[in-house]
Amino acid sequence: MPYRIHQVDWGSQDSPIRQIRERVFVFELNIPKSVEFDERDNNALHFVAYDENGTPVATARLCQDGLLGRIAVLPDHRNPSIYTEILKYVLINASNCGFKSICINCVLDEVERFKQKGFSPCGCVFMEAGIPRQRLECPVSRCDSSPFTMVH
Structure with missing residues (x-):
């Protein structure tokens, strides 16, 4: 299924972003709403993927420090293709905006x-919303996006 991905403005397009992220992170993964929606949303680059009917089905954000996150895909659209398309689109935009690397x-x-996709550990393991995580970084020019899937 082909998806159309667009960079959108948080101020005017936050409703579909909020709906998707709330469903995936708050309801499915039990992330507190106060953690899911933070001050970084105001200054981040936001991306929304639309299905063939023009319905928003996925979202991602890229913060000013290169942190890629909040990748949320509605259950009926979770497939390697959409994750690959989102990452490719974000990488193109990151490169066009002058980002040298991204991190997750x-x-x-x-x-x-x-690590097999070109990311390297950066810093210590830490807790985020009760989940142990590791920050990984990758030069935009070296990031392998296909086939690519994200697991919460």
């Missing part, structure tokens, strides 16, 4: 898989 806060079970 990865769940520990996924660290090895992300």
